[in-house]
Amino acid sequence: MKQATDKKAMLTDVEPKPRATIVWGTALVLVALPFVISVPLSTEILIWTIFGLGFNLLLGYTGVLSFGHAAYFGLGAYSAGLAIKYWQVDILTGIAVGVVASMLLACFIGALAIRRRGVYFAMISLAFGQMLYFTALSPLKEITRGEDGLTHIMATVNLFSVSLDKPKHLYYFVLAITVVMLYLTWRILQSPFGKMLQAFRENEERAKACGYNTTLVKFFSLVLSGLYGGLAGALNTLYLGYVPLTSLFWLTSGTIVMMTVLGGRGTFLGPLVGVAVFLFLQNTISLFTPRWELFVGAIFVVIILIFPGGIMGTLREKYLSRKMVKLQNKAADFQ
Amino acid sequence: MISDIPLNVILMQLFFGLALGSIFVIMASGLSIIYGLLDVVNFAHGAFAMLGAYVVFCAVSLSGNFAVGIVSAIVIVALIGALVEVVLLKPLYGKDPLLPLLLTFGLAVAIPDVIKIAFGLIGKAVAYPAAFSGATKVGPLILSNYRMFIIVFTLAVLISLWIFLKKSDLGMIIRAATQDSLMVQVLGINTSRIWTIGFALGVGLAALAGAIAVPMMSATPDMGVEMTMGAFVVTVVGGLGSLGGAIVGGLLIGVIVAFTALVAGEYSNVAMYFCMAVILLIRPRGLFGESGRE
Numbered sequence: 001m002k003q004a005t006d007k008k009a010m011l012t013d014v015e016p017k018p019r020a021t022i023v024w025g026t027a028l029v030l031v032a033l034p035f036v037i038s039v040p041l042s043t044e045i046l047i048w049t050i051f052g053l054g055f056n057l058l059l060g061y062t063g064v065l066s067f068g069h070a071a072y073f074g075l076g077a078y079s080a081g082l083a084i085k086y087w088q089v090d091i092l093t094g095i096a097v098g099v100v101a102s103m104l105l106a107c108f109i110g111a112l113a114i115r116r117r118g119v120y121f122a123m124i125s126l127a128f129g130q131m132l133y134f135t136a137l138s139p140l141k142e143i144t145r146g147e148d149g150l151t152h153i154m155a156t157v158n159l160f161s162v163s164l165d166k167p168k169h170l171y172y173f174v175l176a177i178t179v180v181m182l183y184l185t186w187r188i189l190q191s192p193f194g195k196m197l198q199a200f201r202e203n204e205e206r207a208k209a210c211g212y213n214t215t216l217v218k219f220f221s222l223v224l225s226g227l228y229g230g231l232a233g234a235l236n237t238l239y240l241g242y243v244p245l246t247s248l249f250w251l252t253s254g255t256i257v258m259m260t261v262l263g264g265r266g267t268f269l270g271p272l273v274g275v276a277v278f279l280f281l282q283n284t285i286s287l288f289t290p291r292w293e294l295f296v297g298a299i300f301v302v303i304i305l306i307f308p309g310g311i312m313g314t315l316r317e318k319y320l321s322r323k324m325v326k327l328q329n330k331a332a333d334f335q
Numbered sequence: 336m337i338s339d340i341p342l343n344v345i346l347m348q349l350f351f352g353l354a355l356g357s358i359f360v361i362m363a364s365g366l367s368i369i370y371g372l373l374d375v376v377n378f379a380h381g382a383f384a385m386l387g388a389y390v391v392f393c394a395v396s397l398s399g400n401f402a403v404g405i406v407s408a409i410v411i412v413a414l415i416g417a418l419v420e421v422v423l424l425k426p427l428y429g430k431d432p433l434l435p436l437l438l439t440f441g442l443a444v445a446i447p448d449v450i451k452i453a454f455g456l457i458g459k460a461v462a463y464p465a466a467f468s469g470a471t472k473v474g475p476l477i478l479s480n481y482r483m484f485i486i487v488f489t490l491a492v493l494i495s496l497w498i499f500l501k502k503s504d505l506g507m508i509i510r511a512a513t514q515d516s517l518m519v520q521v522l523g524i525n526t527s528r529i530w531t532i533g534f535a536l537g538v539g540l541a542a543l544a545g546a547i548a549v550p551m552m553s554a555t556p557d558m559g560v561e562m563t564m565g566a567f568v569v570t571v572v573g574g575l576g577s578l579g580g581a582i583v584g585g586l587l588i589g590v591i592v593a594f595t596a597l598v599a600g601e602y603s604n605v606a607m608y609f610c611m612a613v614i615l616l617i618r619p620r621g622l623f624g625e626s627g628r629e
Contacts, residue, residue, distance in 0.1 A: 065433055065436070065437075067378075067440070112612060112615050112616065113615060115619065116619070118432070118433065119370070119374075119376045119436065119575070120571065120575065122376065122436065123376060123567040123570065123571055124571055124611070124615065126564070126567060127564060127567055127568050127571065127608050127611055128608065128612070130564050130608060131605055131608030131609070131612075134604035134605050134608075135605050137604070138601040138602075138604065139601050139602055139605060141601075250560060251444070254440060254443075254444055257437070257440065258441070258444075261437060291448045291451060291452055293444050293445065293447070293448045294445050294448030294449060294452070296444065296445075297441045297442065297443075297444035297445025297446075297448070298441070298445050300437075300440075300441040300444070300445075301423065301438055301441040301442065301445065304427070304434055304437050304438045304441060305423065305426060305427070305438070308430065308431065308434055
């Protein structure tokens with residue numbers, strides 16, 4: 001027993017603390033990305049990465065599984081689109097409208113459901129996501145254009161009279177935001193708030209016994225996650241130039257779940273890796289068959305069975321166990 | 336608004352609601368049994384119901400007999416469920432509790448595509464069984480025979496399920512394992528096999544719900560999502576892991592959906608989620624949920 005505790009203590013010692021260089025290094029790679037793969041695919045990777053960063057904050061670091069994250073993505077996309085289309089606001093205001101709308105929705109869903117145990121929250125979030133989907137589909141058809149999606153949002157994308165119409169310009173605009181969000185995520189995880197999230201994930205009862213208000217902290221984690229979702233949705237509106245109804249569909253929620261688990265929940269780079277691999281798989285499989293969901297679903301099942309930590313989680317485990325062996329050898333030499 | 340509608344229309348809609356609710360009840364009781372035994376929320380529940388619907392379509396086209404269809408739907412899907420539990424879910428017990436849930440979600444994404452490849456995207460209709468086609472006049476009401484059959488049949492299924500769980504040895508073991516599976520194992524019972532049986536029973540009920548729904552709505556590859564969603568809403572409203580909750584919640588949601596379709600058609604898909612939100616506000620653990628199981 002004693003040995004086991006020692007081992008665990010050692011493990012926390014050798015666990016690498018993410019340094020700020022990880023943010024800048026990633027940024028550097030992303031700057032070069034559109035020279036390696038197509039610009040639209042690169043932009044999609046960035047948008048979904050922002051979405052995934054927020055989702056990972058909730059699932060990977062707080063341990064709360066939401067199956068209705070399409071609600072935040074879709075609401076952000078529709079709010080930004082509607083604000084730009086009907087109020088003719090500039091794109092930064094449009095993005096802000098999308099983000100605020102999604103955060104308000106997260107406050108509402110959080111207030112209703114965050115106290116519930118994990119499985120309940122998963123079911124309730126999925127149901128609320130579907131509620132938004134059906135609301136946009138039919139009762140609000142006049143505003144959202146129902147099944148066609150919200151089209152003809154803007155003639156040109158301008159930021160301070162600089163045109164972002166060229167795909168590459170838009171990519172670097174989205175990249176700037178992505179880097180800010182990467183840095184923000186890194187800061188959140190280093191902050192006492194971030195440490196609390198991870199403590200709750202490990203043992204909620206103990207954190208409660210220590211006097212922390214776990215419900216409140218989980219609530220803030222959800223609202224933060226809603227912020228990322230709304231931002232990603234609003235950026236998706238700028239990128240596509242319209243809002244498809246599918247941005248509210250349950251499969252969008254499912255996609256972000258699969259991306260995050262594939263990349264490695266609870267790892268800093270997991271969302272980015274998961275998004276890149278997922279979109280690559282989806283694009284490649286779509287070349288051969290329209291039934292990509294079958295393959296992606298099956299791959300996801302296999303990942304759950306064999307590598308539940310996802311790509312980055314499995315790599316981290318490998319790295320840690322190797323480091324452990326080294327340390328043990330060192331200790332043996334010393335004795 | 337509702338006072339302008341004649342009484343017989345309201346009664347008709349109530350009848351429609353009860354028939355729809357019966358399907359929800361069967362879905363949700365399967366979900367509850369699985370959750371109670373395995374602590375797994377089966378996200379692929381609707382996908383199994385959809386499989387049941389397609390088995391009915393095949394069996395009815397081959398044999399021409401609806402009863403054969405229902406029985407083969409239950410048996411075949413329950414066998415598939417047992418296989419899924421043994422091969423895919425068993426390795427995950429005792430690990431992170433989110434993993435089985437994520438796994439069933441992966442199945443919910445993949446299974447409809449298998450059906451799309453095998454049967455195409457267009458729905459398959461199954462005719463009403465000859466014995467229950469047409470309608471009967473009851474007083475001022477004209478009631479569809481098939482919907483009456485669904486209500487009576489659901490009642491029979493629930494009573495037999497209740498007798499099975501209360502009186503039979505296997506049912507008793509299932510109830511005991513729901514309460515405390517470790518204790519059951521200590522008594523020398525192979526709980527691993529009980530879990531397989533429980534999962535098969537749960538998805539068998541889902542298949543039954545899909546099977547009896549087919550003549551009313553025809554089988555489509557994507558019908559499963561809506562059925563899962565209905566079962567989830569009913570379970571949240573009624574309380575997870577409670578059969579009584581599944582029954583009351585299912586009928587309540589069915590009636591609410593039917594009445595919304597009458598007074599505000601375009602909201603009929605939104606109504607049940609709205610109802611769930613209201614229940615969550617006033618009684619967070621659901622109508623029949625135990626306070627410890629929030």
